[in-house]
Amino acid sequence: MSTFELYAALAAVLFAVGLYGFFVRQELVRKVVGLNIIGAAVFLLLIAIAYRNRGDFADPVPHAMVLTGIVVAVSATALALALARRIEDETGTRRLPEDEESS
Template identity: 45%
Template sequence: MTTILYSVTGLLLFVFGLFALIVCPHPLRKILGGNVMSAGIFLFLVAASYRADTGEIDAVPQAMVLTGIVVSVCITAVALVLSTRLQQAADQGARRRRKRRREEDAGE
């Protein structure tokens, strides 16, 4: 019974994350949405590692979760760096535009 609860929660998290990843416009929210998605999958995997018939724990899904967490951390890091760079580029562009406008004003 608890396994089903965990599985359903995991799938719900996946769907919530998917929704955020597609709908939210801000990059940070998208990245967080991706993280929620992967957390959902990991919960689903952990629930899958319990064998109801024997009561044993299967080691393979747990190894998959560990690998998955490492991969997810890497992707989050790269995505955060990219979005920071993007923000810097946007700031720089805005500053340059402001400066040019000020120079034009001074010229007049």
């Protein structure tokens, strides 16, 4: 097993962990954490690919993609947490009612 394969496999595992957390957890903050773990999985795969492609240096294009991805993830996270906070202000809970979507 090469280093590339090891970390790429870890990416698959992290993806599943994050996805499970996103599905199962009802607290909004924890859903956001689940998404961030999924994000880490995606970044890990990209960086592993960059490592595989290394010559004199690692492939810079996936590195740039991951930097962009990290900034995008923190943006979405902050927006989600601000929404969660306002939802808590309005409704007293930081969960979404489960049966709203069918109403």
